[in-house]
């Protein structure tokens with residue numbers, strides 16, 4: 001990427017003079033000196049000093065002696081670990097009651113939990129010149145330059161230090177982003193549809209009490225209805241009508257997060273005590289939230305010299321948006337998807353409908369009923385402590401030796417979650433990582449257990465990639481897609497870990513698994529593609545109104561549908577891809593799921609037939625390299641959708657459907 005395009009007030013002649021001065025001390029590192037001095041100059045503000053002070057600063061703080069530079073690096077790493085770890089510990093305590101099931105909340109809990117103790121940290125580090133010393137000696141490298149460092153771990157760690165201070169965004173700008181993000185999140189998290197009140201031909205078709213959150217709950221209800229029951233299709237069609245009303249913003253505000261009215265989404269008429277009423281359409285609120293997020297993030301552009309799209313892809317993910325689009329396009333264009341569509345249509349015994357992007361019928365259906373599983377997990381794990389005590393045994397079942405299992409399990413604490421589960425990682429050695437999963441009064445049910453195994457995957461990654469990596473600056477994984485991959489790998493083994501033998505799964509089962517993977521990826525890449533297209537459009541049309549954005553999202557969703565889905569489904573002009581809530585509350589995040597699924601598939605394929613624990617241990621100690629470097633080290637090949645496509649082809653050829 002290009003470091004800041006913004007103009008600096010340090011004169012060009014001053015920059016040249018500073019470089020010249022440093023070259024007198026160290027003539028062997030011209031490139032690094034030029035990079036460091038220029039990057040410091042770009043972020044240097046008037047209050048940091050005049051031009052002559054800038055030159056004095058560079059001369060005084062540049063480390064030409066390599067041993068001294070190494071010492072500077074280690075000391076800085078140690079301080080950063082202390083800062084990150086303790087802020088993390090503080091945040092953990094401030095949010096504990098929000099995340100853990102500790103009884104009713106008080107207003108004071110909400111106030112403390114939204115307080116961010118580190119919001120001025122970056123500004124303080126610039127003011128104290130710590131940030132400038134880091135930039136001068138460890139300047140930022142491009143992705144290309146990082147990849148050329150090869151196996152030199154120390155230089156790779158130096159490069160990660162160079163990623164720490166690349167812009168100087170005032171706290172008030174960050175605050176504004178946090179507010180618009182928070183507003184969008186509140187809007188989305190309260191978008192409940194009382195589907196028990198939905199009508200079709202005047203009849204209620206769902207359980208009276210049923211309430212679902214858009215889009216997750218609505219989507220999962222469609223998935224859950226791939227059963228043979230007669231009313232299943234009717235339910236799916238009704239939910240799809242609801243989704244369309246949300247996307248088109250024709251949904252009456254009277255039925256959002258409220259059960260005051262009954263609603264027929266087909267005619268869009270609402271009823272109260274049998275009286276007919278035309279509701280008030282929501283119109284544009286959904287798209288206003290998007291615009292607010294865009295405006296807040298766009299302000300940052302002037303401090304970074306690039307766009308939010310670049311920051312998310314090239315910097316956070318370290319995969320360019322251009323490569324992502326090519327990658328996604330190639331997958332969406334694979335002819336095998338057409339065949340899978342035919343297989344699904346045959347299995348359903350009907351023509352495909354747009355919502356069949358969520359077809360769920362390939363999944364391995366355990367013949368063990370959920371209630372048997374609930375009884376089993378409840379008796380094994382009566383409370384959080386019971387699960388914590390068994391982590392050691394679970395890891396041993398996965399193949400870790402006793403000593404290693406002990407080492408990892410001692411660093412994980414289990415808590416009962418208030419909401420859905422998550423894994424809270426440690427950020428300094430000596431700090432516990434926390435596994436949180438919902439546990440009822442009767443103990444941990446199967447759903448909670450399934451989540452716990454997913455989170456355990458995260459905790460194991462967090463532990464290995466903090467303790468097992470040689471440099472603190474290299475701790476972690478390349479991006480969120482890599483940690484999700486391991487969590488899914490663990491989660492997929494949950495029944496095996498409960499003692500149900502899945503090792504001899506039939507060939508048919510593994511074939512279905514491939515088809516399931518192919519279809520799930522098709523869907524998530526489709527919505528990710530829309531997400532990217534919308535962001536590219538808004539950057540070209542930054543002054544658009546919410547109404548214009550709405551029209552464009554509808555137009556783009558149809559365009560992407562017609563390009564990649566229409567021929568498989570035999571349907572034109574569908575808007576379904578625009579339903580994801582992430583598009584409104586987590587800008588551009590969807591692509592991480594797509595990558596996570598691809599990486600998971602490649603890791604599983606690599607792990608097949610190998611020593612699971614040994615390989616996991618090795619892979620998750622590689623650390624925070626670039627995605628390409630990490631995958632090459634882990635599996636010997638780069639991130640690619642080809643292995644999955646090969647398996648799909650083989651499956652389609654092998655099986656007579």
Ligand SMILES: [Zn+2]
Pocket residue numbers: 454458484487
């Ligand atoms: Zn996860």
